[in-house]
Amino acid sequence: MLVLFFRRASFSAFSLLVVCLLLFVLTRSIPDSPARIVLGDQATEQQIAQFERDHGLDRSILAQYLSWIGNLTLRGDLGRSFTTGLDMNKQVADTLPVTLEIVAVAFFAATAASVVLGTVSALYRDSAVDYLARLLAVIGVSVPGFWIALVLILTFAVERDWFPPEDLVPISQNLAGHVRSIALPSFCLSIFYMAVLTRMTRSSLLEVLGQDYMRTARATGLHPARVLLYALRNALVPVVTIAGVSFGHMFGWALIIEQIFSIDGLSRALLTAILRRDYAMVQAVVMIFTLVFVGANLLADLANGWLNPRLAAATG
Amino acid sequence: MTWLNRIVVRCGGPVGFAGACIVAALAIVAILAPEIAPFDPLQVNIQDQLLEPGDSYWLGTDQSGRDILSRIVWGSRASLMVSAFAVIIGLAGGVPIGLVAGFYRGGWLEQAIMRVLEAVSAIPVLIWAIALVGILGVRNIDLGPIPIGNEAKLLALLGLLYIPTLARLTYTTALIESQANYVAARRLQGVSGVRIMFSDVLPNCLSPVIVQGTLLLAIGIIIEAAISFVGLGVQPPTPSWGNMLASARDYLLSGEWWLSVFPGAAISLAVIGFNLLGDGLRDRFDPRHTTAVGVAT
Numbered sequence: 259m260l261v262l263f264f265r266r267a268s269f270s271a272f273s274l275l276v277v278c279l280l281l282f283v284l285t286r287s288i289p290d291s292p293a294r295i296v297l298g299d300q301a302t303e304q305q306i307a308q309f310e311r312d313h314g315l316d317r318s319i320l321a322q323y324l325s326w327i328g329n330l331t332l333r334g335d336l337g338r339s340f341t342t343g344l345d346m347n348k349q350v351a352d353t354l355p356v357t358l359e360i361v362a363v364a365f366f367a368a369t370a371a372s373v374v375l376g377t378v379s380a381l382y383r384d385s386a387v388d389y390l391a392r393l394l395a396v397i398g399v400s401v402p403g404f405w406i407a408l409v410l411i412l413t414f415a416v417e418r419d420w421f422p423p424e425d426l427v428p429i430s431q432n433l434a435g436h437v438r439s440i441a442l443p444s445f446c447l448s449i450f451y452m453a454v455l456t457r458m459t460r461s462s463l464l465e466v467l468g469q470d471y472m473r474t475a476r477a478t479g480l481h482p483a484r485v486l487l488y489a490l491r492n493a494l495v496p497v498v499t500i501a502g503v504s505f506g507h508m509f510g511w512a513l514i515i516e517q518i519f520s521i522d523g524l525s526r527a528l529l530t531a532i533l534r535r536d537y538a539m540v541q542a543v544v545m546i547f548t549l550v551f552v553g554a555n556l557l558a559d560l561a562n563g564w565l566n567p568r569l570a571a572a573t574g
Numbered sequence: 575m576t577w578l579n580r581i582v583v584r585c586g587g588p589v590g591f592a593g594a595c596i597v598a599a600l601a602i603v604a605i606l607a608p609e610i611a612p613f614d615p616l617q618v619n620i621q622d623q624l625l626e627p628g629d630s631y632w633l634g635t636d637q638s639g640r641d642i643l644s645r646i647v648w649g650s651r652a653s654l655m656v657s658a659f660a661v662i663i664g665l666a667g668g669v670p671i672g673l674v675a676g677f678y679r680g681g682w683l684e685q686a687i688m689r690v691l692e693a694v695s696a697i698p699v700l701i702w703a704i705a706l707v708g709i710l711g712v713r714n715i716d717l718g719p720i721p722i723g724n725e726a727k728l729l730a731l732l733g734l735l736y737i738p739t740l741a742r743l744t745y746t747t748a749l750i751e752s753q754a755n756y757v758a759a760r761r762l763q764g765v766s767g768v769r770i771m772f773s774d775v776l777p778n779c780l781s782p783v784i785v786q787g788t789l790l791l792a793i794g795i796i797i798e799a800a801i802s803f804v805g806l807g808v809q810p811p812t813p814s815w816g817n818m819l820a821s822a823r824d825y826l827l828s829g830e831w832w833l834s835v836f837p838g839a840a841i842s843l844a845v846i847g848f849n850l851l852g853d854g855l856r857d858r859f860d861p862r863h864t865t866a867v868g869v870a871t
């Protein structure tokens with residue numbers, strides 16, 4: 259188990275380094291230098307050279323990369339923006355919590371709902387509930403979340419004032435208001451993943467229920483609830499893997515959702531940074547996303563090792 | 575009606591056939607857009623702005639008095655073009671890479687290819703696409719004499735980003751197939767490795783790739799719409815479903831619902847079409863469900 263964990267973790271670290279190197283080369287190889295973007299077209303060659311020297315942009319890409327990685331790993335310092343001069347760590351600390359909250363709420367809602375719905379749908383196969391769940395799943399993977407968001411705003415914020423279109427209410431100010439202001443964004447974010455995971459739970463559980471050991475378990479006279487528990491333990495392995503991947507993906511879609519609901523989260527900060535050509539910020543945010551993504555996958559592997567110890571034994 | 579039955583079976587049953595019909599209808603709309611659209615999608619009519627759906631404008635007009643229906647019809651071109659070409663690029667790049675890595679397994683080549691692909695897949699496609707479009711800028715790039723518009727940039731990027739997904743999928747199948755007895759038999763016949771790889775192993779690896787390719791078409795539609803929605807994709811006034819939704823956002827609270835409802839319905843219909851077709855093809859080609867829906871975003 260421990261061996262598996264360290265193997266996974268070291269590979270994850272490798273992925274982070276490669277992604278970061280790619281981003282570095284890409285941001286540094288575009289024709290416009292950040293100096294030109296900040297100082298404008300009127301800047302003289304001398305001013306630009308001065309700017310590049312001040313921000314260490316005159317060094318080779320590899321040297322810049324190594325010093326960035328060094329600062330990040332040794333001091334946890336994401337650096338400073340060339341264009342706005344703002345400290346990245348503060349920027350991230352200001353915006354990450356909101357995004358994390360919306361994504362976490364969406365993630366837990368999606369996984370809980372899909373495990374229940376998928377299980378019911380598999381147990382009562384070909385019943386009305388099953389058909390309804392499958393229909394919802396097809397709609398959920400096809401109808402884009404950002405359109406659902408627009409339609410929900412139309413129905414619940416414009417026609418009725420159930421979820422008034424206002425800024426995010428801080429949790430310290432008003433708990434009910436806070437819950438109300440993140441309910442719609444989280445819901446829109448979760449629908450797609452709820453659909454994917456419901457399908458996954460259903461098909462995986464059906465496969466497990468058809469196995470010989472399930473028949474044996476039932477034949478020994480175990481309580482049906484107990485049999486279902488054993489079945490779920492096996493059936494959830496692929497679901498957990500996909501849930502781990504989904505958590506990282508949700509940060510990407512949060513970008514669109516935050517844009518619609520005007521929430522100042524990390525994902526929206528990425529968009530602002532892109533439009534301002536603030537590459538240090540783009541780099542920092544993408545790095546955080548990759549970190550979350552890699553971390554979530556790692557946790558999913560660990561959870562699977564616990565659900566099914568044979569998996570850990572086989573790969574570790 | 576045996577020919578109809580045969581087509582239904584080809585699409586993997588009635589569900590897949592329904593998907594194929596939707597996709598075919600959309601393709602016809604996109605190709606014949608100039609004939610089908612009742613109005614010029616770019617024609618501004620100040621006196622007709624923000625009209626509700628009615629007799630002359632079936633789906634209403636937008637803030638510049640442009641016909642929504644005509645803009646949706648023309649917008650299908652951007653969506654279908656981006657998602658179709660992206661999948662073609664992804665297949666052309668991903669399948670050979672995965673095939674080589676799976677066929678010449680155990681070597682440094684396999685390790686090098688797979689590790690880099692896995693690292694690139696560590697960032698979701700949507701984030702990569704938004705970050706890359708942002709880095710390259712939304713203005714047109716001139717590559718020598720060829721100007722590259724934003725649609726072309728988007729489809730090239732998406733295509734590149736599909737390569738890891740498709741390569742890893744091909745790799746998994748190629749790894750299993752290249753250990754099969756028929757490969758050993760071909761080797762004993764003295765056939766060269768490259769030839770076995772392309773003429774014997776490749777055809778057996780295509781089923782999951784075709785299924786995943788169809789599902790990626792659906793994902794491409796959503797990603798194109800999402801990127802155009804945040805203003806980094808197809809640039810106005812050229813209509814696309816995504817940028818129509820973006821401008822509709824400003825009229826949401828004042829109650830002009832038709833601006834946002836219809837373009838979104840078009841996106842959903844297209845995605846449902848590709849997803850149903852993909853599901854049908856999966857039942858036919860890949861009953862064990864090795865391809866996973868939606869995971870590629």
